[in-house]
Amino acid sequence: MPPGRPLRILVCIKQVPKAQDLQVDPKTQTLKRVGVPSEINPPDANALEFALRMKDRMPAEIVVLSMGPTSFDESLERAVAMGADRAVLLTDRILGGSDTVPTAHALSETIRKIGGYDLILCGEETTDASTGHVGPGIAGHLDIPQITYISDMEIVDGRVRARRTAEDGSEWWETAMPCLLTVNFGCNRPREPTLSGKIRVKRGGVIVHWSCADVGIDPNKVGLKNSPTIVAKVDTVHLPPRARKMFTGEPREAVAQLLHALVEDGVIRP
Amino acid sequence: MIEHHNALEGKSHFKGVWVFLEGRKGALRDVSIQLIGEGRRIADRRGVTLTGVLPGYRVEALARHAIGYGLDRVIVVDHPLLEIYRSRPFTKVMATLIHRDKPEIVLYGASKNGRDLGGRLHAVLETGLAADCVKFDLDDEGNLDMIRPSFGGKSLAHILCKQHRPQMASARRNVFLAPSHDPARAGEIVHQTADLSEADLDAKLLEFKEFVREGGQRPDEAEVVVSGGYGLGDPKNFGMLQELADLLGGAVAASRKAVDSGWIPKEFQVGQTGMTVRPKVYFAIGISGAVQHLAGMQESGKIVAINIDPKAAIFEIADYGIVGDLFQIVPELIRQLKELKAPGLPTEILPAAV
Incomplete structure (x- = not known):
């Protein structure tokens, strides 16, 4: 950790339909999605809680970053109310339909613009798309170390030590900062927003909106038409x-x- | 970057199917073996060769063994710095090989390491990667149709990567049948050097602690799974499930809510972010049945649901259900099972046929 300044942690979050409320309509065998409320992607909430616990122990600044429509402000406000310092929303129509390649590109460009980060935390995957590709993709673009599927972490002599959950055991890894960590779903219990946090949100000015032009993202690298993959069709599974x-x-x-x-x-x- | 990789006219330069072979403790991971079988099928339909890629250290024998599962050749990258999986050097090796040899399709196991590697690599290569596929096909133009569950397995999404090469996908474990092994199968071993230095070791493994499971059975390998949810109310109640599992020769598992509550470690979690199980019988005890949970167990042979809430979604996909207090039903189940197992004891409440 660089001496003389707080640790700077970026937490990447996505807003998703609330997982617990998703149930299958027994008659149509399809998902009931109408009127399903949104939430912070639960693994991302674990990543945020991870950052907040570090901030409980040491001087740290937490910047929350998301990419999506302005309705995502709801989750960013919640993140600030939970204790994050501020939030950045990359929001632009041209980003619509981006798969994980443009998403990782756009987020890493935004992270470069924010700058000065020591740690980037992501959830292990999202509950809606569940690829787990964006976190490692950002690390690849930024050419920084990554440790995925972690549930515990400490900073020893300015280096990160993190416990990673593999299929057959747990691994303790050590790496330098800046680095990117993806956090295990359910490894902690995210805190509730605090009163003082809610007041900070109410006062305003905690969330900034950036467009691709603000960040300097090449429009030819993002959006549906610049995404390598397409969803050609979706079959309903009849079990x-x-x-x-x-x-x-x-x-x-x-x-x-x-x-x-x-x-x-x-x-x-x- | 790959030349022409975005251009349609460049697509024809990409040929062949590759399978990333993941070694673990001197053996191939089972998902890698399963993928060789599926890769073989795709390569034959495309009329191309099937190549295994094995980065590691002292892995020549493993590469020779791998050929027996149906590979035409194995690219071995043998280097001391590749002895264990690490994101950066493995990404570097794979990116270099893909740039040079231009495979049309690259498949990975959707293991933790496979996803760690694929996620980093696809961004560096700027090509498509479909996660956690359960089926592959080819479309009319010869593109790989990468089929993966979406939204908790209630639907299957067909992912295509039409203009970027290689087409990459990770595949879920235990979906594809492992091919039989033919030790006499002929195949080529191609050695490639890796341009790696200590600078590529940006992360150091300090410690590895293997999970020890009581009873030794993994839920994803057991024929009977006894799974507990939030309805258990307390971690100590997993003891009761373990007793039931032991009587049935099965394994204990859990829903995400039970794991989230800290009652049982994450490695027991069944569901979208946990493991997928397909036992002969799955007992869902005190589990309400969110789609994310169903995704991990809906292909079980028989599903038994025990829940106090008659409206719990789990009953919708259960073969057998009992609405009631699990704290009465599970002990009763244990008691009657013990009677069943003890010959000579009166089984007056059971039908004569049993």
Whole structure:
């Protein structure tokens, strides 16, 4: 950490439809999306909480960054109310339809413009698109180290040590700053907005909106037509119907019927 | 940057299907083996060769072994600095090889390392990468149709990368069948050097601690999974699920809410950001059934739901359901299972056929 100034942490967030409220319509077998409220992508909220906990322990400035329509202000305001210092929204019609390549490009250009960062934190993936590609993509563009899927971190002698969750174990990695970390979904419990935070939001001036021109992003590198991938079509999945047989009565009776059915099916052996 | 990579006329320079081979502790990751089988199918349909790419250290024997799964050749990049997976040197090696040899398709396992690598690499190469694919096809123009679940697995999105090359995708584990191994299969080993120095080691692995699972069974390998959710109310109640799982020879798992609550480690989480399981029987106990959870278990053989809320979404996809207090039902289930397992004991409440 550079001496004499607070640690500067950038947290990248996305606003997504609220995950818990997404349920399947049993009749149409499609997602009920009408009227679903938005939230900060939950893994990003974990990344923000991660940053806030660092700020609890040491002098730090937290800048939250997002890319999307101005309705994303809702999530940026919440982030500031939770304790972030300020927020930047990259918002421009020409960004519409960007896949992960232009998104990583546009965000990394915006991060260059913000400048002076020590740590960039992202959620491990979004709950709506769930690629997990943007965080490492930003690190690639900025040519800085990345440590993905982390759940714990400390700064020792000006270097980052982070615990990464692999499939078969946990790894402790050490790297220099600046670096980018992607944070595990559910590794902490994001705090609620505070009263003083809400007052700061109300006073205004905590969120700035930048266009691609403000940042100096080449319009020929972003948006739908500059995205390598397209979604050609979407098929609704028709899973085989389930019996949906309910066993009722006293627990003893219901359980006996359940076990009988499972034994009959041959999936458990008596 | 790749020359002509954005131009349609440059597309024809890109040929062949590559599979990134991920080594772990001297073996290939199972998803890499599964991808060789799928890569073979795609390469045959395109009429091109199938190449495995294996960056590592002292991996020649592993490369020879990999050929047996159906590869035509393996590009081995053997270097001490590639002994373990690290983002920067692996990205550098893959980017260099892709720039030089111009494969048309590159496939990765959607493991943590595969996503870490693919995410960084696709941005550097400025080409498309579809995440977590479960199926591949070819469209009329010969583009790779990369099919992946979207929104919790309720729909399948067909992703195309029409004008950029290579077309890249990561594939989910345990979706594609592992091909059989033919030790006599002939294939070429191509050694490539890596221009790496200590400066590329921008991250250092200090410690690795292997997860130890009680009972040794992983939920994604078990035939029976007993999964607990927020309805359990307390971490200690997982003990009851473990007892049930032990009786059934299965493994314990959990919903995201239970993991979020800190009751059980994340490596037990089933769902969109956890693992996908396909056991013969899946017990969802105190799990309401958000789509993100369903995404990880909806392909189970039989689904049993136990929940106090008769309107819980989990019942919609359950074969069998019991509405009630799990703290009465699970102990009763354990009790009756013990009776079933103990021959000679009266089973008066069970039908004679059992």
